[in-house]
Amino acid sequence: MKRLAPELRKDGVELDLISLIRTILAACKDISFRVGQADLSGVLGSTLNENIQGETQKKLDILSNQLLKDMLLESGFVRAIASEEEDYIVEGEHGGRFLVAFDPLDGSSNIDVNSLTGTIFSILPVPEDKLDGTPITEQDFLQPGRNQVAAGYVMYGPSTILALTTGKGVDFYTLDKTHGSFLKTRDNIAIPEETKEFAINSSNQHKWDIPMQRYIRDILDGKAGIRGKNFNMRWIACMVGDVHRILCRGGIFTYPAHTDNPEKPNKLRLLYEANPMGMLVEQAGGLVSTGEQNILDLQPTELHERVPVILGSKQEVKICLDYHNQ
Numbered sequence: 001m002k003r004l005a006p007e008l009r010k011d012g013v014e015l016d017l018i019s020l021i022r023t024i025l026a027a028c029k030d031i032s033f034r035v036g037q038a039d040l041s042g043v044l045g046s047t048l049n050e051n052i053q054g055e056t057q058k059k060l061d062i063l064s065n066q067l068l069k070d071m072l073l074e075s076g077f078v079r080a081i082a083s084e085e086e087d088y089i090v091e092g093e094h095g096g097r098f099l100v101a102f103d104p105l106d107g108s109s110n111i112d113v114n115s116l117t118g119t120i121f122s123i124l125p126v127p128e129d130k131l132d133g134t135p136i137t138e139q140d141f142l143q144p145g146r147n148q149v150a151a152g153y154v155m156y157g158p159s160t161i162l163a164l165t166t167g168k169g170v171d172f173y174t175l176d177k178t179h180g181s182f183l184k185t186r187d188n189i190a191i192p193e194e195t196k197e198f199a200i201n202s203s204n205q206h207k208w209d210i211p212m213q214r215y216i217r218d219i220l221d222g223k224a225g226i227r228g229k230n231f232n233m234r235w236i237a238c239m240v241g242d243v244h245r246i247l248c249r250g251g252i253f254t255y256p257a258h259t260d261n262p263e264k265p266n267k268l269r270l271l272y273e274a275n276p277m278g279m280l281v282e283q284a285g286g287l288v289s290t291g292e293q294n295i296l297d298l299q300p301t302e303l304h305e306r307v308p309v310i311l312g313s314k315q316e317v318k319i320c321l322d323y324h325n326q
């Protein structure tokens, strides 16, 4: 049977993709409200559950995951989802041309201290040979980040902000809480190529490999050192917040591999964090790497895979990579 070509908007973006993104935003509006209510609606604190990665789940992790999962699988646009908070992929019953991988509430350690959190999402196409309804498997989610048709995050801060790319640059939308809609507030976000700002969790310094030790040491030497300028440091403990700052004013963010635990050297997840953030940063003119190769070219090998991440202002990331290539 001949399949109908998907309907497109004027700018070439699929109408179904737009409807799918609207579904994500409907769930995120609900999450934003609950994050804001906090203690008033009893959603702070931990549960007794652990996710597959051995991390204790917060009440808001579970709630946000459930909202996104239910709304996406009911939408008719999403065949299956993968989530940081789900052990396995979940397939819906209503068909659809897309797969969605998400981190429902990034920055969980910030929840109970009224600090920044966010939702990160990555949208992939259903592989051609599965469009006939053949069941989706984990393998279908293991597509390189380059295959993403859209990616973004919603940041729950003083305002609720969406950063979105459908492969044609990055735009910001702000949730107008009086009317309940996301309004475009900035377009064509461009990351400055050079920076004097870096983000790394310095408490892990003793665990970094030699290239990262050298790179950060030279930064910390400031104006008198080889870099010849003073740097500023920021760390939000929520990748959404750190990447948002970089999209706004440049910088470099890195979560390098740790040498103390060869079984589990990396923290950030490829499918739920590194790939969607990688697409956003590249679309805004920045660079993303593991230290060895571009994150978006990696062939994922498992659903909850973790990778080292270096991303941000092009020239600064290149300098960091020079230390890795030496």
Ligand code: AFP
Pocket: 055, 103, 105, 106, 107, 108, 109, 201, 237, 238, 239, 240, 255, 267, 268
């Ligand atoms: P969760 O997804 O478990 O909330 O973790 C957040 C995160 O993966 C990322 O958003 C931060 O950049 C990083 O962890 C913070 O890690 P530290 O605990 O080392 O500050």
